[in-house]
Amino acid sequence: MKKSWVGHRLVTTPNHLALDGLRILDLSQVAAGPYATMFFGYMGAEVIKLESRSRMDINRGRARPGPNDPRVYAGGVQGERPYDRTAHHIHRNINKLSVTLDLADPKGKELFLGLIKVCDVLVENYRSTVMDRLGLGYDAVSQANPQLIYLKISSQGATGPEANYGSLGSTLEQTAGLASVTGYEDGLPLMTNEVYPDPVVGILSFGALMAALRRRRQTGRGCLVDLSQREVTSMLLGESVLDFSVTGRVAATMGNKHRDMAPQGVYPCSGEDMWVAVSARTDDEWLGLCRAIGQPGLADDARFKDTWSRQANHEALDEIISSWTRGLDHYQVMHLLQTEGVPAGAVLKGSETIVDPHLEARGFWDVVDHPEAGVYKQTTTPWTLSKSRRQPTVPASGLGEHNYQVLGGLLGLSTSEIDALVEQGITGDVPDPSA
Amino acid sequence: MQSNDGVLSDIKVLDLSQGVAGPFCAKFLAGLGAEAIKVEPEMGDPARRAGPFLGDSDDLETSALFAYLNTSKKGITLNLDVPSQAQSLKELAQDVDILVESFAPGYLESVGLSYEDLSGTNPGLIYVSVTPFGQSGPYRDYKGSDIVAQAMGALMYTIGLPDREPLKVGGESALYTTGISAFSAAMLALHVRDAQGFGQHVDISAMEVMTVAQIHSSINEQFGHTPIRRPTNLVRAKDGWVSPGLETGVQQGTWPKVCELMGVPELAEDNRFTTQEARRTNQQALLEVVGSWAATMPKEEIYHTLQSLRTITGYVATVEDLLVSKQFAEREFFQTLADPVYGDVVHPGPPFRMDDDSWRLFPAPRLGEHNEEILGRA
Numbered sequence: 001m002k003k004s005w006v007g008h009r010l011v012t013t014p015n016h017l018a019l020d021g022l023r024i025l026d027l028s029q030v031a032a033g034p035y036a037t038m039f040f041g042y043m044g045a046e047v048i049k050l051e052s053r054s055r056m057d058i059n060r061g062r063a064r065p066g067p068n069d070p071r072v073y074a075g076g077v078q079g080e081r082p083y084d085r086t087a088h089h090i091h092r093n094i095n096k097l098s099v100t101l102d103l104a105d106p107k108g109k110e111l112f113l114g115l116i117k118v119c120d121v122l123v124e125n126y127r128s129t130v131m132d133r134l135g136l137g138y139d140a141v142s143q144a145n146p147q148l149i150y151l152k153i154s155s156q157g158a159t160g161p162e163a164n165y166g167s168l169g170s171t172l173e174q175t176a177g178l179a180s181v182t183g184y185e186d187g188l189p190l191m192t193n194e195v196y197p198d199p200v201v202g203i204l205s206f207g208a209l210m211a212a213l214r215r216r217r218q219t220g221r222g223c224l225v226d227l228s229q230r231e232v233t234s235m236l237l238g239e240s241v242l243d244f245s246v247t248g249r250v251a252a253t254m255g256n257k258h259r260d261m262a263p264q265g266v267y268p269c270s271g272e273d274m275w276v277a278v279s280a281r282t283d284d285e286w287l288g289l290c291r292a293i294g295q296p297g298l299a300d301d302a303r304f305k306d307t308w309s310r311q312a313n314h315e316a317l318d319e320i321i322s323s324w325t326r327g328l329d330h331y332q333v334m335h336l337l338q339t340e341g342v343p344a345g346a347v348l349k350g351s352e353t354i355v356d357p358h359l360e361a362r363g364f365w366d367v368v369d370h371p372e373a374g375v376y377k378q379t380t381t382p383w384t385l386s387k388s389r390r391q392p393t394v395p396a397s398g399l400g401e402h403n404y405q406v407l408g409g410l411l412g413l414s415t416s417e418i419d420a421l422v423e424q425g426i427t428g429d430v431p432d433p434s435a
Numbered sequence: 436m437q438s439n440d441g442v443l444s445d446i447k448v449l450d451l452s453q454g455v456a457g458p459f460c461a462k463f464l465a466g467l468g469a470e471a472i473k474v475e476p477e478m479g480d481p482a483r484r485a486g487p488f489l490g491d492s493d494d495l496e497t498s499a500l501f502a503y504l505n506t507s508k509k510g511i512t513l514n515l516d517v518p519s520q521a522q523s524l525k526e527l528a529q530d531v532d533i534l535v536e537s538f539a540p541g542y543l544e545s546v547g548l549s550y551e552d553l554s555g556t557n558p559g560l561i562y563v564s565v566t567p568f569g570q571s572g573p574y575r576d577y578k579g580s581d582i583v584a585q586a587m588g589a590l591m592y593t594i595g596l597p598d599r600e601p602l603k604v605g606g607e608s609a610l611y612t613t614g615i616s617a618f619s620a621a622m623l624a625l626h627v628r629d630a631q632g633f634g635q636h637v638d639i640s641a642m643e644v645m646t647v648a649q650i651h652s653s654i655n656e657q658f659g660h661t662p663i664r665r666p667t668n669l670v671r672a673k674d675g676w677v678s679p680g681l682e683t684g685v686q687q688g689t690w691p692k693v694c695e696l697m698g699v700p701e702l703a704e705d706n707r708f709t710t711q712e713a714r715r716t717n718q719q720a721l722l723e724v725v726g727s728w729a730a731t732m733p734k735e736e737i738y739h740t741l742q743s744l745r746t747i748t749g750y751v752a753t754v755e756d757l758l759v760s761k762q763f764a765e766r767e768f769f770q771t772l773a774d775p776v777y778g779d780v781v782h783p784g785p786p787f788r789m790d791d792d793s794w795r796l797f798p799a800p801r802l803g804e805h806n807e808e809i810l811g812r813a
Contacts, residue, residue, distance in 0.1 A: 018627050031650055043623060070715070072660040091654040162762040165742045171678060171749030175738075179669075179676075180753045181605030184595070189676055189751045190667055192604055193593045199648040200612050207619030208787040210626045211467060215442045215789055217629060227787040231768050234757055235783045236611045238503040241769070243487040244754045245781035246499070251487075251754055256582060256603050259486045264582060266591075266600050275601055277586035281481075285578075338577045343567075345583035345642075347601050350652025350662070353589045361572040364643055376657045382613075382644040383620035384569070386550075386636040388627050 017044030018388035022213075025050060025119040026096060029057035031169060031195060032229060033125035033153050034092040035202025040121075040209070041095020042381050042390040048115070048406055049096040049397070052103060053425065054432040056399060059088040063431035074373030083431055084398045085372045091396075094368070094378060098397035099406045102426045103134050111426075112136060113144045114411045121209060125153040125229075128163040138224045148222040149212045153205055157228030167229065169195025176233035181240065183253030190253075197233040203382055204232055262310035263289075263317045266347055269330035275347035276325055276333040286310065288340035293324040366393040400429030441468015441795055446625070448472070449528055450508060452537035453480040455581075455607045456641065457565040458504040459614025460621060461535045463786065465507035466794050469533070472809060473508040474524065476515075479802045480505075489777050495802050500607075502799045506772075506782065510800025511809050521546045523810060528553045532628075533561045533621055540566060540575045550636040560634040561624040565617045569640030579641055584609040588645020589652045593662045601664065612648055613641040668718065669751065670726045672734035679725045679737070680747040682715045690714075692744050697728040772798050 022045040060083035072087040102108040155167035179189040240251035264279040303313040330346035337344035365377040448471040450461035465471035482501040490497035550562040567579020585591040595602030691703035707717040734750040741748035785794035
């Protein structure tokens with residue numbers, strides 16, 4: 001095996017690892033939970049991703065996908081182990097060891113509780129009642145390990161009439177209100193196509209776990225962290241909630257415009273489907289914009305003399321700006337405007353971000369050599385700490401790649417005992433054919 | 436210690452940040468029990484001049500944005516360009532655990548308040564800088580905004596309709612998310628200080644936060660698939676919009692029940708729709724069938740009815756709908772603060788819950804409200 005179960009620590013220097021010694025059992029899947037746990041891994045925690053052979057992380061796709069399977073596979077090739085090759089799995093399940101256990105089987109449950117005893121944290125984002133139904137809810141796991149922190153990232157929270165409702169990032173955008181303010185000016189709500197609540201919840205879950213670790217330090221015991229993805233997402237609309245409660249105004253879509261900034265929008269640039277985003281809040285920024293587009297005289301145009309006038313004459317202004325941007329590269333427009341002190345940014349495609357000179361200079365991307373997918377660039381952390389640096393990315397593991405290391409190393413099972421579990425289908429490194 | 440004191444009840448925070456992202460981070464720290472002091476210039480945080488306004492927009496105390504972002508903080512005013520006032524800040528900073536700031540990179544250094552200036556005598560200090568592009572790199576002096584961050588992080592390019600321009604996520608989503616990243620990073624640095632004994636400088640870049648928040652584009656493009664803007668799959672209900680959620684994640688036996696429910700049991704045999712794959716392939720036809728049923732039903736009823744069949748259904752809630760949601764009500768997520776002028780003001784509540792920990796919530800400070808108490812002057 002290329003990696004041992006302490007492999008995360010072997011590949012880097014041992015000092016200043018932020019989460020050194022923290023062991024996390026990760027049952028989470030899809031995006032919000034896996035995002036959180038990949039960040040834990042970046043900061044030095046040992047993350048054991050636990051799946052079952054019959055229910056793999058949805059990110060892995062199916063055991064035997066059809067030729068028209070909509071998932072993205074590395075290089076467009078499904079290969080012999082397609083479930084190790086999906087883009088979502090490779091992207092989100094970095095920095096984790098992979099173990100499989102059948103939690104419906106009594107022996108699987110027993111081994112799971114054994115792992116609970118040697119872990120600090122359990123993370124899951126199933127439907128809210130799944131763990132209780134398996135007999136592995138907070139009561140059971142905290143009895144096995146009173147120090148355990150149980151990070152429960154559910155759709156709607158652990159309680160309430162909708163606690164067991166299912167969701168995806170795209171439905172959370174709806175039920176949390178985000179879609180009601182996302183859309184063009186015609187009022188039609190739209191979703192983000194990027195399941196925006198998932199990364200937001202993943203990032204917040206990191207802070208929630210840090211709070212729980214501090215609580216454990218203070219009280220000497222673990223706790224249940226109840227995090228509702230819908231609630232977190234609705235906090236992105238806070239000012240509109242306050243406003244409605246006092247004035248009765250219901251926030252609606254406003255395209256790319258902004259209440260207090262004008263002009264604001266995206267403008268077409270040279271090349272196919274290339275755009276630049278521009279915002280001007282202050283009069284100084286407006287004057288900078290007039291200079292940048294080579295029309296300093298506009299500063300005296302009464303139609304645009306202050307934010308309210310610019311707001312009222314936004315369409316005329318958009319025409320003027322577009323006629324300037326249309327022939328220019330979107331990066332060039334950004335630099336010209338920023339040089340004059342105007343907030344502007346090229347509307348980048350994913351393929352442009354991986355070669356962006358700023359992200360490059362800051363060392364944002366990791367170049368990863370994944371055994372199945374080859375070399376690619378990986379997004380890393382939404383923060384940089386001056387002393388507690390992130391660890392280099394450990395590529396996503398194959399299904400069950402660390403069964404022997406973890407079950408042997410942490411639970412003391414012998415190789416022949418694990419062989420027997422494989423025989424019984426309780427663990428293994430190939431999915432159940434029905435999965 | 437009583438656990439309901441708040442997990443940060445021994446922590447002091449100095450919030451020099453303005454606008455949205457930094458203040459949102461400090462709001463979370465204050466909500467978890469930290470004593471937070473917000474430091475504003477004499478003109479006030481620009482967020483005081485940003486809408487929506489609960490009253491007259493010329494009044495610095497009516498911005499709902501400011502009121503939301505600065506709960507549970509005390510407030511003082513200092514002009515950091517004046518050396519004696521920068522000195523006052525330096526003295527305050529000797530005694531704090533976490534400092535949050537959002538100035539243009541280099542400004543605080545120019546007035547003698549850089550991380551190096553303050554950490555010399557307070558080595559445990561956690562100094563959180565929240566800016567559009569971070570403290571280093573070729574764009575570090577560039578200005579940002581919510582839409583600029585969404586553009587540069589490749590989040591925005593795939594949002595919106597295929598025949599239209601790229602569209603931003605509504606509200607101040609990028610800046611809020613940047614604030615959440617700053618919060619998590621501050622909590623991480625605090626964990627490190629608890630465990631290892633030292634403070635450090637935390638660098639948050641909104642562009643990087645957004646690049647992390649686009650979870651498809653950069654990876655899919657490298658693997659040969661270019662994400663593009665897509666048509667919407669929302670269906671019009673009687674009073675708004677729903678996504679019935681019938682094309683993915685539906686168990687085999689569910690579809691006939693949905694057909695029954697819609698009053699078209701014969702569709703259970705229609706092979707355009709009998710499997711998940713078929714429903715995805717024939718999504719347009721499916722949306723038409725479901726649409727004619729949904730058009731007569733209230734959106735929340737569709738949501739509850741289809742969820743009871745274990746489909747992953749959504750309905751587009753407005754802020755008005757959120758405030759009457761039974762789910763939110765039962766969890767007491769919204770909390771009300773009494774305002775002397777505006778009466779009851781409703782705030783979204785804790786971002787997460789731990790045991791019996793309380794989420795501390797009191798109104799944002801008026802401009803310079805605690806100058807006397809903290810600085811000994813008006």
